[in-house]
Amino acid sequence: MTNSLAFHRWIDPAGRGAPQGVHAITTDEAERKALAVWLDVPSIPRLSAALTIRRTGASEAHVTGKIDADVELVCGVSLDNFVQHFEIPVEAVFRRPVGQTANPAESAPSDLDFDLDADEPRDWTQHGIDLGSLMVEELSLALPDFPKKPGAELPEDAPLEADAPRPNPFAVLKGLTGKD
Numbered sequence: 001m002t003n004s005l006a007f008h009r010w011i012d013p014a015g016r017g018a019p020q021g022v023h024a025i026t027t028d029e030a031e032r033k034a035l036a037v038w039l040d041v042p043s044i045p046r047l048s049a050a051l052t053i054r055r056t057g058a059s060e061a062h063v064t065g066k067i068d069a070d071v072e073l074v075c076g077v078s079l080d081n082f083v084q085h086f087e088i089p090v091e092a093v094f095r096r097p098v099g100q101t102a103n104p105a106e107s108a109p110s111d112l113d114f115d116l117d118a119d120e121p122r123d124w125t126q127h128g129i130d131l132g133s134l135m136v137e138e139l140s141l142a143l144p145d146f147p148k149k150p151g152a153e154l155p156e157d158a159p160l161e162a163d164a165p166r167p168n169p170f171a172v173l174k175g176l177t178g179k180d
Helices: 029-038 131-142 169-177
Strands: 020-026 043-055 060-074 081-095
Touching: 020 131, 029 043, 029 131, 043 081, 043 131, 060 131, 081 131
Parallel strands: none
Antiparallel strands: 020 043, 043 060, 060 081
16 A cells, blocks of 8 residues: 555535535545555445534544445455455544634533543544545445455465475575685
């Protein structure tokens, strides 16, 4: 993966006037091609999301929904390309930093209980919240480390190790010095 990807879908929950909104996010071919390069997969034929934003105050918004994607992967067993469908549930919290709300009391946490298992809130910036980067992050986390095409199996007669013994690296060095 390269370091930076410009895939953003900025939504400003405060600017919409309603405490809740549903957003259908689609991608075009050029965006999917750039995402495929960034994720190091052959292609992404389809990527969309239906995400609901629910404001819980002036400084916090909860995002829930689902990402639907078809991603072309390379099978680690057969090296064949295949398309795998993903339905990825999404749940995230976005929070403005303290001092960026009209009412500082609303941006401060109301209690001091910490849930160590909960994800850290994401940044709600001056642009709003970035649903595009949320989609890409969740998709990248859902991709398997070792893709396997359904039904792909190693042949039973496949050798577990190379048949030929590997040369001893010290024997090669011994030959370079000319000393026996």
